[in-house]
Amino acid sequence: MTDYLEYLDFLYSALEPLNRRNVALSESTHLVADIGLSSLEVMEFIEKIEDHYDISIPLNILPDVNTIGELALKVGELNP
Template sequence: MSERQEIVTKACQYLQQIAGSGVSITPQTNIAEELSLDSVKVLDLVMELEDEFDISVPLNLMADVQTVNDLVDLIEKVISENDDTTG
């Protein structure tokens, strides 16, 4: 499984836990509009993903995140930047 696919899978799993089983979540799902997540739930999601991938996501970058794909792009970017500074 590619790193991106792993991030997509984990993000969708966490969102499914937050949103409930009656909701279908895809990479195109709009996190705020379709899932009706408030800022606290979004922060919970980010913290779970930070723990999962051992990263720290700057909260100011979360303003541009609309969809699951946007979130995955951001996580990939943070992981890549961490790799650049540590490797």
Template structure:
């Protein structure tokens, strides 16, 4: 099982193709404000994360996830279940 740092690294790698602005990523990077993603980009990215980690991120969870760090925490929690 991966730890949070490993998950952050994988998530950061997955963000790469979607990071059109070349934003430096950190746990505090926001998807909406920093990366300026629209809803279609978010859906594509969430699908990539779900495929990579073999998890399901519900719409309710997606609504609460605003930063890269929050996503890493959510993935960690889902993988523990």
């Protein structure tokens, strides 16, 4: 079981190349409103996470995920 903080660290590093606005990334950073990810970038980012942890993230969970912290929790649930 990977730790929540480790998930966060991975998400921060995976987001860095997409962080055009140079937002200071934290648990409460909003993926779309703050970082400004397009829907295509969201899908590329999700795929990066999926390949890293060898999981599939169902589309259904995405409406409930707004922040990096919420995503880290979901990835944790999907990667037992």
